[in-house]
Amino acid sequence: MKPIRVPGAVEWSHYFLRGCVTEGDSVVDATAGNGYDTLFLAKLVGEHGKVHAFDVQSAALDSTSERLQEAGVLSRCTLYHRGHEEMSQVLPMGAYAAIIFNLGYLPGGDRTRITRSQTTLEALRQAEDLLAPGGVLVVVTYPGHEGGWEEASAVAAHISELESPQWNVQHIRRANLSHARPPECWAAVRRPA
Ligand SMILES: C[S@@+](CC[C@H](N)C(=O)[O-])C[C@H]1O[C@@H](n2cnc3c(N)ncnc32)[C@H](O)[C@@H]1O
Numbered sequence: 001m002k003p004i005r006v007p008g009a010v011e012w013s014h015y016f017l018r019g020c021v022t023e024g025d026s027v028v029d030a031t032a033g034n035g036y037d038t039l040f041l042a043k044l045v046g047e048h049g050k051v052h053a054f055d056v057q058s059a060a061l062d063s064t065s066e067r068l069q070e071a072g073v074l075s076r077c078t079l080y081h082r083g084h085e086e087m088s089q090v091l092p093m094g095a096y097a098a099i100i101f102n103l104g105y106l107p108g109g110d111r112t113r114i115t116r117s118q119t120t121l122e123a124l125r126q127a128e129d130l131l132a133p134g135g136v137l138v139v140v141t142y143p144g145h146e147g148g149w150e151e152a153s154a155v156a157a158h159i160s161e162l163e164s165p166q167w168n169v170q171h172i173r174r175a176n177l178s179h180a181r182p183p184e185c186w187a188a189v190r191r192p193a
Contacts, residue, residue, distance in 0.1 A: 009183035010102065012172045013138045014040055016187040017098050020136040021045060025097035028130065029053040030084035030123055031115060033106050035064030041098070042073040051077040052091060054084045057113055060106050084123035087130060097135045099127045103151060104142040114147050117154040124158060134192035144181035152184065159186050166191050 007015065014037075021027055023046035029038045032053040041051045055061050061079050068074040080090060084101070101123070103115040127137050139159065143152035162169050168191070173184040 009140050009172070009185040010037075012185040013037075013100060013102065013140050013187070016136050016138050016170075016185075016189075017041065017044060017100060020134075020189070021049075021098050024048040026050040026052070026095055028087065028091065028096050028099040028127070030087065030099060030101045030127065031055060031103060032064040032079060033060050033102060034108070035060075035067035037100055037102055038064050038077060039067050039071055039073065041100070042068060042071070042077055045076065047076060049076060052080065052096075053077060054080045054082060054087065055106075056081070056083050057106055057109065059109055083119055085119040085126070087123060088126040091130055093129050094132050096130050096132055098138065099131060099135070100138045100140075101127070102140045103155070104145050104148060111146065114145070115151060116147070117151045120151055121154055121158055124155070128162070128188075128190075131190050133190055135190050137188040137190070139186040139188075141184045141186070143184065149181065152181075155186065156184075159188055162188055 021044040025045050027041050032038050032055040038053045061081055068077050105111045105114045131137055141152035141155050142148040168189040170187045174182045
């Protein structure tokens with residue numbers, strides 16, 4: 001027997017992205033933050049694909065831009081200094097293979113600038129329409145963070161009500177640490193056309 005390394009919530013989110021996204025796809029990172037997810041997506045879509053990434057903080061976009069530049073993939077990414085609740089104002093419906101929300105605060109930044117239930121739910125509704133048939137909507141929630149419990153509960157209530165069979169909704173979390181409220185990964189796969 002060998003010791004198994006169990007993935008955390010962010011790794012699970014990447015598992016779903018990797019499974020769905022192929023070269024040439026267009027995808028969305030709804031919370032750019034420090035750009036780790038944006039970079040992960042930029043590698044998946046390849047030089048002919050496109051990543052659209054949103055954040056409300058210029059510090060986050062600067063950090064993301066620097067990371068993408070260093071990796072030589074900035075030209076396949078468009079960064080938006082606006083809230084993800086405005087996604088549908090700049091992106092067309094039904095066009096994206098994957099959309100990820102990695103919620104909460106900017107690591108290393110201002111912990112009071114967190115994602116919030118009301119705008120997150122509005123953005124999730126838009127993301128459901130922006131997703132192409134067969135695409136995946138991935139959400140990482142942080143119920144243990146300041147303000148995170150309310151948002152994680154709102155996301156759980158919303159996403160677990162997506163209709164079957166149009167949506168296949170998966171939920172992964174560590175089940176025996178509920179007092180610590182560990183991060184959770186949700187993935188909603190839209191039924192192929
Ligand atoms: C946990 S971080 C994202 C981590 C990031 N995906 C990465 O790989 O480094 C959450 C980010 O959401 C951003 N945020 C907060 N409210 C937002 C909103 N309404 N629209 C878009 N981003 C928002 C914060 O500024 C923060 O940078």
